[in-house]
Amino acid sequence: MSTARDVVVIGAGVIGCSIAYEFAKAGRRVVVLDRAQGPGMGSTSASSAVVRFNYSTFTGVAAAWESKHLWVDWEDHLGGTDDGSLARFHRTGGLLLDVPGIDVERSCRLFDEAGVPYERWTAAYVRDRVPGLAPGRYYPPKAVTSDEFWAPASGEIGGTWTPDAGFIDDPAFAAHNLMAAAKRRGAEFRFGAAVTAIDSRGGRVVGVRTGATTYSSDVVINVAGPHSGVVNDLAGVGEEFRITTRPLRQEVHELPGDGRSYPLVADLDLGSYFRTTPTGNVLVGGVEPECDPLHWLDDPDDFADRATTAVYESQTYRVARRLPDVGVPPSPRGVVGVYDVSTDWTPIYDKTGLDGYYVAIGTSGNQFKNAPVVGAFLHAIVTGTEAGVDHDAQPIEHKLSRTGLLVSLGAYSRLRDPADSAGNVLG
Numbered sequence: 094m095s096t097a098r099d100v101v102v103i104g105a106g107v108i109g110c111s112i113a114y115e116f117a118k119a120g121r122r123v124v125v126l127d128r129a130q131g132p133g134m135g136s137t138s139a140s141s142a143v144v145r146f147n148y149s150t151f152t153g154v155a156a157a158w159e160s161k162h163l164w165v166d167w168e169d170h171l172g173g174t175d176d177g178s179l180a181r182f183h184r185t186g187g188l189l190l191d192v193p194g195i196d197v198e199r200s201c202r203l204f205d206e207a208g209v210p211y212e213r214w215t216a217a218y219v220r221d222r223v224p225g226l227a228p229g230r231y232y233p234p235k236a237v238t239s240d241e242f243w244a245p246a247s248g249e250i251g252g253t254w255t256p257d258a259g260f261i262d263d264p265a266f267a268a269h270n271l272m273a274a275a276k277r278r279g280a281e282f283r284f285g286a287a288v289t290a291i292d293s294r295g296g297r298v299v300g301v302r303t304g305a306t307t308y309s310s311d312v313v314i315n316v317a318g319p320h321s322g323v324v325n326d327l328a329g330v331g332e333e334f335r336i337t338t339r340p341l342r343q344e345v346h347e348l349p350g351d352g353r354s355y356p357l358v359a360d361l362d363l364g365s366y367f368r369t370t371p372t373g374n375v376l377v378g379g380v381e382p383e384c385d386p387l388h389w390l391d392d393p394d395d396f397a398d399r400a401t402t403a404v405y406e407s408q409t410y411r412v413a414r415r416l417p418d419v420g421v422p423p424s425p426r427g428v429v430g431v432y433d434v435s436t437d438w439t440p441i442y443d444k445t446g447l448d449g450y451y452v453a454i455g456t457s458g459n460q461f462k463n464a465p466v467v468g469a470f471l472h473a474i475v476t477g478t479e480a481g482v483d484h485d486a487q488p489i490e491h492k493l494s495r496t497g498l499l500v501s502l503g504a505y506s507r508l509r510d511p512a513d514s515a516g517n518v519l520g
Contacts, residue, residue, distance in 0.1 A: 097309045098124045098281075100475075101301045103288055103324055104316035105129070106137040107264065107464040108456050110271035112314055114171075115468030116475075117278035124308055125272075125280060126301065128287040128320070133268025136318045139430020140461040141345055141378050142261040143357050143368060145187045146209045147200055147253070148459075149512060152504035153439070154207045155493060156463045156470075161257055162495040163465035170465060171274035180267035185369060187258025187357035188214070188223065191250045192232050195361065200253060207498060210256055216249035225353045225418050228252075234364030234382035237410040250362055258357050262371050264461055271464070288317075291328040297448040298328065312475060314451045319393035319431040321454035330445040330452075334507045338441070338455040341434045342388035342396045344404045346427035348375045351418040358415070365411040375419055377408045393431050400427035432457030437512040442470050442505035444478050444485075451475055452507070466493065470502055 100116045102109050105127035113125045129135060144164060146157045163170045164182040171179070191197060197213075204211045216228040229246025236242060261267050272282060283303070290302040291313065300309040317324045319340035325331045350373040357368040364382035367375050381387060385407055390396055405425035413421050435441060435455030442453050453471055460467065470491060477489040488503025503509070 096124070096306065098122045099310065100124075100312045100314065101126065101308050101310045102314050102316055103301065104318055105132040105268070105272065105282060105284070106135050106316065106318055107133055107140075107268040107271065107461055108453055108467050109316035110268050110275060111464045111468035112316060112453060112471045113280045113468075114271050114275040114278065115472040117275045117280040119472060123275065123280040125275075125282045126286040126288055126303055126308070127282070127284050130284050131269075132272045132282070133265035136430050136432050136457045137268050137461065138265045139343060139345060139428050139432075140264040141366070141368070141376055142264040142267070142461055143187075143258070143366070144182065144260060144462045145258045145357060145359070146204065146207070146255055147189050147359070148203070150439075150504050151203055151206055152500040152502075154203045154209060155496065155498040155500050156466050158207050158209050159493040159496050159498065160463045160465045164261060167270070171270055173274065173277060175266070175270045175273040179270050180261050180263045182259055182261055183371065184257060184259040185354070185356040186254060186256045187359070188219070188252045188254050189359045190228070190252040190362050192361040197253065204255070208496065212254040212256075213251065214254050215251045219251055222254075223356065225351060225355070225416055226358070227415060227417055229414070230362060231414065232362045234362070234384055234411070236384040237407050242410070260357065260368055261461070267464070288324060288327065291324070291450070293328070293447055293450075298450040311449045312451070312479070313449060314453060314471060314475070316453045318457060319390075319433045321433055321452065323393075325452070328445070328447055328450050330447050330450060333446050334441070336436045336439075336441055336455070336507055336509060336511065338433050338435045340390040340393035341432045341457070342390055342429065343378075343432050343458070344400050344408070344427050344429050345376060345378045346400065346405050346408055346425060348377060348409055348412065348419055348421060350374045351416065351420075353418075355416070360411070360415055363411040363415055365408055365415070367412050367416070375412065375416070377412045379404070379408045390431060396429070396431060398429050400425035400429055434458060439512045440505055441507045442467065442474060442502060443507045444474065445507065469494075470505070474502055
């Protein structure tokens, strides 16, 4: 069976659903294909869903700040609810603790340019404003199995406070919200539909095959998360990419709370991040410190899907040093996922060497928060490129609707030099 569509989106995570929504809103006939049985069942479901603004580029900061406004006005952005309900943004504020590798002056300058409110806090002020948090200095992060990890603090640290940071309470449901909005605009979703071939003719994509069904289209967008490399291989693209992606196994854990409500805290000093959950527990993740091994995968489908004691202890012991009143139960309680991670932890939103074939990849770990604007980014790139703009030579710019900021989408180019990022999930 052959079915013609204007746009084929491969992947129904939160990013893929956002892209589908923007194209459907623009009146394009869109079909979304996903090998899973529903939206947001891959990397999205393992996201900590934090909303923060500390990125190493203006475009990154501006995108996150714009997205915050859209999360706050989520129903308005979507044009309705999802059967009467929606995922919700929780404003907790966010604290990025100081470490030698973070250029505080540069970060604050980017906040000023984007209009992001912030405050600089001393260690004494951190202690006063966040009861229960011990602002000791331990840098650099050390393996929790080493004696050095348990050494006393060598001083104290302050940080940068952004009062508008927070989190989304249900990342998979947020993807479902976007799917519902896209469907209202006419988009179709096909689940259990693994892509088996990308067809091209004369240097241009012409369609996608899923078993016995062929979807003919001259615009295909790869948003396949950790399977994006497999899909790129089917399309025969990637050799010209200066930035590549790899699947990475990740774990996020949950600890019982201590009765306090904590903000989002990015703690590169010890090597973790954490936030309160809606039920009062503490959600904990790692920031890939050099002392911890990374679990890269050759096959995104071949991984241990249960939380491990080693990763659990490495993440939670660090948080327990920062939050001394939070206990660490002996058994892990966590979520395991596979992320799609780029060379510099900055995503690729771009065209490729195959005309009509586009990518939104390398998004895992730090792009969930930007999902509301990524759809518009891809729509701008595809529309401009299909109209004859050479995005490689003259990067397309996009004006953000809520903040009015103008961003260059060349910041996400596949041909860029590796970004000067944090080198971890923080981007």
